[in-house]
Amino acid sequence: MKRAGTVLAATAAALIAWSLAGRAQTAAEGQQLFERRCAGCHSLERDKEGPRLGGVYGRAAGSVKSFDYSEAFKNAGITWNAETLDRWLTDPEKLIPANDMNFRVSDRVERQAIIAYLQHRGR
Numbered sequence: 001m002k003r004a005g006t007v008l009a010a011t012a013a014a015l016i017a018w019s020l021a022g023r024a025q026t027a028a029e030g031q032q033l034f035e036r037r038c039a040g041c042h043s044l045e046r047d048k049e050g051p052r053l054g055g056v057y058g059r060a061a062g063s064v065k066s067f068d069y070s071e072a073f074k075n076a077g078i079t080w081n082a083e084t085l086d087r088w089l090t091d092p093e094k095l096i097p098a099n100d101m102n103f104r105v106s107d108r109v110e111r112q113a114i115i116a117y118l119q120h121r122g123r
Contacts, residue, residue, distance in 0.1 A: 026112065026113045026116040026117075027113070027116045027117050027119075027120040027121070028117075029113040029117075030112075030113035030114045030115070030116045030117025030118070030120075031117045031121065033110055033113050033114050033117070034114055034117050034118070037103075037105065037110075037114070038053075038103075038114065041103070044121065047064065047066055047067045050067075050101065051064040051066075051067035051069070052064060052066075052067070053118060054121075056080050056085075056118055057080055057081065057085075057118050057119045058079065058080065058081065059079070059080055060078070060079050060080075061073060061076045061077075061078040061079070061080060061084075061096070062074035062075070062076060070098060070099055070100050071098075072096055072097060072098040072099055073096055073099050073100075076095075076096045078095070078096070082115055082119070085111075085114075085115045085118065086111055086112070086115060089104065089105040089111045089114065089115070090104065090105070090106070090111065091104060092104065
């Protein structure tokens with residue numbers, strides 16, 4: 001019985017370590033994807049063609065004072081979190097009609113990695 005408990009504890013510890021390593025890898029992959037797919041229009045630190053994305057996780061949509069958002073975007077009533085960012089990157093027009101972004105990330109794994117990066121580094 002003691003051995004089963006030890007094996008169970010070791011398995012749980014390995015799963016936790018694997019999960020944490022997976023999150024770090026996802027955020028690192030997300031940074032590479034962000035730089036390759038998003039950085040043409042966005043930066044974490046400054047507005048470009050799109051608003052700065054530093055601090056986007058947990059922020060209200062349309063709330064960067066220095067960026068000129070569409071009225072639809074300013075009035076969307078959305079707070080950016082994993083769910084809303086996933087919906088946004090899947091189909092921006094469906095989430096906020098009449099917005100100015102026409103870029104999509106169709107691959108779910110890529111979206112999750114970008115979101116993990118924005119959550120981890122975008123503060």
